[in-house]
Amino acid sequence: MSETAAPTVAQAPLGGRPVRPPLPTWPLTVVETFDVTPRMKRIVFSGETLADFVWTPAQDVVFRMTDETGEMVRRHYTVRLHDAAAKRMEIDFVLHGHGLAADWARAAKPGDEVIVAGPRGNTTINKDADWHLFTGDETCIPGVFAMVQSLPAGAKAFVFLEVQDAGEEQPLDAEADVTLTWFHRNGPPTPGSPDLIAAFADFVPPDGRGHAYVIGETSTVQTQRRGLIAKGWDKSQISAEGYWRPGRLGGHDHVRDDH
């Protein structure tokens, strides 16, 4: 059972910063694991309380893990699928170099137990947009696919994704009208992703008001956001979030004007 009620944002007294109550927590047990691609491992979890889990596509949960010093640390992972009736949740882990979570996922096996908190995150579909533009690297595929698959038939989505090579591409079944473009960097992630940035910069928007979801490595996100603003996009049309950054352990970066 969750420890707390669904999250809300409360105002601190005397006009201070908003105080967020702790997120509900969910004890999970690994029931199945398999390789989605050579560098992406899907872990299927069960949890008695998952029948009560309510999320919006692309929201994440925060894994509570113990590092080598015994300290509790947090890692964010997007909910790829949630089945309330079956009390199951699926999460896709990128097996990048070495990190606490990536190493945990590599070794995960049925019976392993974890605790996650959530759901959280505001990088979710803007329902008022006429069309949608998504961009990111492997870490964003779970979120981008979940968002695109939540769009109704007739919705228009343009997706630019950077992966290591052709073996990392995944099929995307969606009702929406989707134009999906893959980029192969043919090596490990390069902050700044020049090919992705160049292709994104050349994007010619259709008529109507679009919304861009720019997520992934922080410096790439910063460059793409600045590029869109330079092309006349209003800041309110862009959701930008840094999912990882060289040297950063866990966490996430809000990408705003001061970055």
Ligand SMILES: Cc1cc2nc3c(=O)[nH]c(=O)nc-3n(C[C@H](O)[C@H](O)[C@H](O)COP(=O)(O)OP(=O)(O)OC[C@H]3O[C@@H](n4cnc5c(N)ncnc54)[C@H](O)[C@@H]3O)c2cc1C
């Ligand atoms: C909202 C949100 C949702 C996310 N959803 C997902 C998801 O569904 N699936 C997923 O795989 N990741 C996802 N991420 C990214 C993931 O949280 C980070 O990659 C995280 O740092 C991985 O933790 P770790 O313990 O493996 O590595 P850490 O201990 O955090 O980092 C160790 C080293 O590895 C580097 N590193 C971390 N991630 C990567 C990477 N992807 N590629 C190359 N180097 C890296 C770090 O910069 C650091 O130098 C999400 C992040 C956010 C903020």
